[in-house]
Amino acid sequence: MNVQIVVAVLFLLVIASAVGVVFTKHESRKLFVQLQTMQKDKDQMDVEWGRLQLEQSTYATHGRIEKQAIKKLGMRIPLAEKVVIIRP
Numbered sequence: 001m002n003v004q005i006v007v008a009v010l011f012l013l014v015i016a017s018a019v020g021v022v023f024t025k026h027e028s029r030k031l032f033v034q035l036q037t038m039q040k041d042k043d044q045m046d047v048e049w050g051r052l053q054l055e056q057s058t059y060a061t062h063g064r065i066e067k068q069a070i071k072k073l074g075m076r077i078p079l080a081e082k083v084v085i086i087r088p
Contacts, residue, residue: 058064069075
């Protein structure tokens with residue numbers, strides 16, 4: 001009688017262990033797919049970040065700023081005789 005109880009308990013433990021392995025493997029695969037998706041998103045964001053940095057550096061060039069100041073604001077470089085230098 002005791003042997004049958006031990007065998008039954010061991011059988012239930014083996015079944016529980018097998019279910020645990022299947023569950024763990026499933027979770028592992030699900031998390032791996034999520035990781036790959038997040039890495040793909042990160043790569044896309046890195047590309048976008050690089051593009052935005054390039055765009056920002058293009059917009060921040062002195063020549064472009066000067067052109068925009070002349071075109072949109074009507075600003076001009078002052079003549080040399082109009083420039084006043086103040087020294088401390």
